[in-house]
Amino acid sequence: MPQPAVHANGIVFHTAVGNMAETEPGTALSRRELLRRIGQSAGAAMLYQSMSALGFAGESSYSGPVNLSGAPRGASVLVLGAGMAGLIAALELHRAGYKVKVLEYNKRAGGRAWTLRGGDEYTELGGFRQRCEFDPGHYFNPGPWRIPYHHHAMLDYAKRFKVPLEPFTQVNFNAYVHSRRAFGGKPQRFRSLHTDFHGHVAELLGKAVNSGHLDAEVKAEDKEKLLEALRTFGFLDKDYRYRKSDLVSSGRGFDRPPGGGLAAPPENSEPLALGELVRSDLWRALRPSSVYDVTPSLFQPVGGMDRIPAAIHREIASLVQFGAKVVRIDQNERGVEVSYVDAHREGPPRTARADWCVCTIPLSILGQIEMKVSEPMAAAIQAVPYETSVKIGLQFKRRFWEEDDRIYGGISYTDLPIGMISYPMSGQNAPGKGVLLGAYSWGTNAYELTALAPEERVRLAVEFGAQIHPQYPAEFENGIAVAWHRVPFANGCFAKWTEAAREKHYENLCQIDGRIVLAGEHASRLPAWQEGAVLSALDAIGRLHQRAIAMHAETA
Amino acid sequence: MYIRTHRLPRAPIASLILVAACALATTCCIADEPPIFSAPTQGGAFAPRGHFVQSDGAALYRAICQGCHMPDARGARGAGTYPALAANPKLASAAYPAVMVLGGRRGMPAFGDSLSDDQVAEVVNYVRSHFANRYADTLTPDEVARLRASLSPVSASP
Numbered sequence: 001m002p003q004p005a006v007h008a009n010g011i012v013f014h015t016a017v018g019n020m021a022e023t024e025p026g027t028a029l030s031r032r033e034l035l036r037r038i039g040q041s042a043g044a045a046m047l048y049q050s051m052s053a054l055g056f057a058g059e060s061s062y063s064g065p066v067n068l069s070g071a072p073r074g075a076s077v078l079v080l081g082a083g084m085a086g087l088i089a090a091l092e093l094h095r096a097g098y099k100v101k102v103l104e105y106n107k108r109a110g111g112r113a114w115t116l117r118g119g120d121e122y123t124e125l126g127g128f129r130q131r132c133e134f135d136p137g138h139y140f141n142p143g144p145w146r147i148p149y150h151h152h153a154m155l156d157y158a159k160r161f162k163v164p165l166e167p168f169t170q171v172n173f174n175a176y177v178h179s180r181r182a183f184g185g186k187p188q189r190f191r192s193l194h195t196d197f198h199g200h201v202a203e204l205l206g207k208a209v210n211s212g213h214l215d216a217e218v219k220a221e222d223k224e225k226l227l228e229a230l231r232t233f234g235f236l237d238k239d240y241r242y243r244k245s246d247l248v249s250s251g252r253g254f255d256r257p258p259g260g261g262l263a264a265p266p267e268n269s270e271p272l273a274l275g276e277l278v279r280s281d282l283w284r285a286l287r288p289s290s291v292y293d294v295t296p297s298l299f300q301p302v303g304g305m306d307r308i309p310a311a312i313h314r315e316i317a318s319l320v321q322f323g324a325k326v327v328r329i330d331q332n333e334r335g336v337e338v339s340y341v342d343a344h345r346e347g348p349p350r351t352a353r354a355d356w357c358v359c360t361i362p363l364s365i366l367g368q369i370e371m372k373v374s375e376p377m378a379a380a381i382q383a384v385p386y387e388t389s390v391k392i393g394l395q396f397k398r399r400f401w402e403e404d405d406r407i408y409g410g411i412s413y414t415d416l417p418i419g420m421i422s423y424p425m426s427g428q429n430a431p432g433k434g435v436l437l438g439a440y441s442w443g444t445n446a447y448e449l450t451a452l453a454p455e456e457r458v459r460l461a462v463e464f465g466a467q468i469h470p471q472y473p474a475e476f477e478n479g480i481a482v483a484w485h486r487v488p489f490a491n492g493c494f495a496k497w498t499e500a501a502r503e504k505h506y507e508n509l510c511q512i513d514g515r516i517v518l519a520g521e522h523a524s525r526l527p528a529w530q531e532g533a534v535l536s537a538l539d540a541i542g543r544l545h546q547r548a549i550a551m552h553a554e555t556a
Numbered sequence: 557m558y559i560r561t562h563r564l565p566r567a568p569i570a571s572l573i574l575v576a577a578c579a580l581a582t583t584c585c586i587a588d589e590p591p592i593f594s595a596p597t598q599g600g601a602f603a604p605r606g607h608f609v610q611s612d613g614a615a616l617y618r619a620i621c622q623g624c625h626m627p628d629a630r631g632a633r634g635a636g637t638y639p640a641l642a643a644n645p646k647l648a649s650a651a652y653p654a655v656m657v658l659g660g661r662r663g664m665p666a667f668g669d670s671l672s673d674d675q676v677a678e679v680v681n682y683v684r685s686h687f688a689n690r691y692a693d694t695l696t697p698d699e700v701a702r703l704r705a706s707l708s709p710v711s712a713s714p
Contacts, residue, residue: 125633326635368637369636384663386621447620448619448620451622485623486623487634489635515635
C-alpha cells in the first residue's frame with residue numbers, strides 16, 4: 001500500500017489511483033507516525049476517523065471460521081450470558097469438544113440483540129410494564145439494528161446459520177433533515193441540503209482558485225482540472241456559479257418534476273442560501289453519509305435482529321439454562337465455581353462448576369457481582385461507565401412516509417429529543433400498516449427520556465415526530481419504548497470507554513485471569529457493535545483453548 | 557424480571573406522581589438540547605453530550621437521577637441493582653453524592669461535563685433533604701467547584 005503524505009494544507013490519503021492524490025517526496029511519513037501526530041493535534045475523534053480512512057480502525061479482524069482442535073478430553077467451560085458473545089463462545093467451544101454449559105439471566109437468547117413483536121411483554125427496572133401491540137409481521141429492534149459490510153464475522157455467522165439478510169438503508173436522499181431553529185422549522189430534503197452545501201462550497205473554492213488565492217497550494221497545471229472538478233462536483237454553471245437552473249435541479253430536485261405529454265413543464269427549485277444553510281447546522285447531518293461504520297452496504301436480518309442469536313441458540317439449546325441470575329464467581333487453581341439464583345424468585349443459590357469460564361456479563365452488572373479475579377482485572381471491570389440511549393418503536397395505520405412523503409427506508413435526522421426517525425427497510429410500497437423507529441436518542445435527551453414513564457416517552461415521540469410528519473397524530477396506533485439504563489439485564493447501553501480508561505485498563509480486562517476470561521462488546525475495540533462482541537468471543541476462546549491445552553500437557 | 561414485592565403497590569402511585577409532574581412541566585422535562593446532528597453511529601463517542609438546562613433540584617432529579625434510582629429513590633433490582641438514594645446513610649456527607657454526580661462510579665456515567673456547579677449543588681441538596689433523608693446542611697456551588705477541581709485528574713484517567 002502506498003504511504004500517505006502530509007501536505008502543507010492538510011493530509012492526503014493515497015489511493016490505488018495514483019494521480020488522484022499527490023506525493024511530495026521527502027514529506028512522506030509512516031502511517032504510525034502520521035496517526036500519532038493526528039492524535040496529538042486533533043484528539044481522539046479525529047484520530048479514529050483518520051484510522052478508519054487508513055484502513056486501521058473498524059475493519060474486522062475476522063479470518064474465517066475458527067478451528068479449535070485438540071481440546072483436552074473432558075474439559076469443561078461455563079459460559080455466562082447468552083448474548084452474541086456468549087452464544088458464539090458456547091457454540092465454538094462445544095463444536096471443539098468441550099463440555100459447555102451456559103447461564104443466561106433472560107428467558108431468551110440474544111441479550112441486547114433483541115427484537116420486540118406484537119404480544120411481547122417487557123417490564124423495565126422500576127416495574128414499568130409494557131406490552132407490544134404491533135400487528136403480526138411488524139417488529140422493532142431496541143438494540144443493534146444494522147450490520148455493515150465490513151463486519152465479516154456477523155455476516156459469516158448469518159450465512160452459516162442461513163439467516164436471510166436484506167439491505168439496510170442508512171442514507172436516503174429523500175429523507176428529511178430537520179431543526180426547530182432553521183428554515184422556520186420546515187424539514188429539508190437530504191438531497192437538497194447535500195447538493196446545496198456542496199454547490200456553495202464548490203463555488204467558493206472556484207472563486208478562490210480563479211482569483212489566484214490558492215496559487216501557493218494548487219500548481220498551475222492542476223488549476224484547470226480542479227476547476228473542472230469543482231464545476232462537475234458542485235453543479236456549477238460555466239462561470240462557476242451555483243444558481244437555480246435545470247442543472248442544479250437535476251441534483252437537488254425540482255419544484256415540479258418533468259412529466260409526460262401535455263403536462264406542465266418542469267419547474268426548477270431555489271437553492272437554500274449559503275448563509276442560512278451554514279447557520280442552520282443542518283450540514284451536520286451530511287456526515288453519516290460518509291462515516292465508515294454506516295456507509296453502504298449495510299444489512300439487517302429479515303424479520304428482526306434476534307433471528308441471528310435465535311438460529312445459533314437452536315444448535316446449542318440443550319446447553320443453555322435461562323432464568324439464571326449469577327450472584328458469585330469463584331475460582332481456584334483447579335476450576336471455576338459460579339453461584340446463581342432463579343432470576344425471578346431468587347431463593348437459595350445453586351452452583352455450577354467447570355474447568356474454565358467465559359464471562360460475557362456486561363461490566364455494568366459484573367461490577368456488582370462478587371468475583372474472584374486479580375486486582376488489575378477487578379479494577380478494569382469497575383472502570384467503565386455505561387452509555388445511555390433510548391429507542392422507541394411506533395406503529396401507524398398506514399405508511400404515510402412512503403405514500404405522502406416518498407421516503408422508502410433510511411433515516412430523517414432532527415435536533416428534537418427523538419434524534420431521528422428511521423423508516424422500515426422492508427415491506428416497502430406495500431399497502432397497510434408500518435412500524436418505524438420513532439426515536440433513537442443519545443446524551444442529555446436520552447437521560448431525560450429514560451427518566452419518564454414508558455407511555456410518556458411514546459407520547460412525546462409522537463408529539464415531536466409530528467413536527468416532521470404532521471400525519472403522526474391521525475395515523476398513530478401504538479408504540480413501545482426501551483430506555484437502556486432501565487433494561488434489567490444491562491443497566492445501560494454499552495461500555496463507554498474513554499481513551500484514558502482504555503490505555504490503563506483494556507489489556508487487563510482482556511487477559512485470561514486464572515481460569516476466567518471476559519468477552520463481549522466491552523472487551524473489544526468495536527464498542528456497541530455485535531461484531532465487537534463476536535470478535536472478542538473468538539479471540540477469548542482461542543486464547544483459552546491454547547491455555548487449556550498447555551495446562552493439560554503440564555499435568556498429563 | 558424480578559420486582560421486589562414490597563414495591564409493587566407503590567409503582568402505580570409513583571407513576572401517577574410522575575405523570576402529574578410531567579403534565580405540569582412538559583416543556584421543562586425535555587431540555588433545549590444543543591444540536592445533535594453528529595453522526596448517530598452506535599459509537600456515541602462522536603455525539604456531543606450536551607448540557608442539562610433544568611435549574612432546580614427537583615427538576616434535575618426528575619430529568620436525570622430517577623432514570624436509574626427511580627421516582628421514589630428506592631433504586632431497582634434486575635440482573636444488577638441501582639442503589640436506593642432514599643434513607644441512604646452514605647448521603648451524610650454532601651461531598652459523597654457530589655463526587656458521584658461529578659465523576660461517576662463503576663457503571664454510573666459522570667455528569668460533571670453536563671451540569672454546572674449550581675446544578676450539582678441543587679440536585680445534591682434536593683436528594684439530601686427528600687426521600688427520608690433529612691440533612692440540614694447544604695452544599696454550595698463553590699464547594700462543588702472545589703470538588704470538581706480536586707477530581708479532574710481522576711476523571712481524566714479513571
